[in-house]
Amino acid sequence: MGLMFRTAAAASAAALLLAVAAPAALAAEDKHVHxxxxxxxxxxxxxxxxxxxxxxxHNRCKDTRLLNVAWRASAYRKTVIxxxxxxxxxxxxxxxPSSIWDGGRA
Numbered sequence: 012m013g014l015m016f017r018t019a020a021a022a023s024a025a026a027l028l029l030a031v032a033a034p035a036a037l038a039a040e041d042k043h044v045h046x047x048x049x050x051x052x053x054x055x056x057x058x059x060x061x062x063x064x065x066x067x068x069h070n071r072c073k074d075t076r077l078l079n080v081a082w083r084a085s086a087y088r089k090t091v092i093x094x095x096x097x098x099x100x101x102x103x104x105x106x107x108p109s110s111i112w113d114g115g116r117a
Contacts, residue, residue, distance in 0.1 A: 052070055
């Protein structure tokens, strides 16, 4: 009985480990997700071949920063977003970002 219990417990632990680790491994391998950090700002966006690109951002510092986004489509001007200290948000455009950078304190 003890051996059966230990075997079942080990199998349950292995299944739990796979259930937790698998999604993280899949996200890490997704070649369509782009991530970056510049200064206080971090961001991510996914090129999923849809008409719109949604970019998520996070200000990791205490002061308000300016997030600058240049878009791949020339029809769109550069976007400048004021991001409060510690804040997270997102922006959407009908183009992928071509460059993203921390523009300094607001």
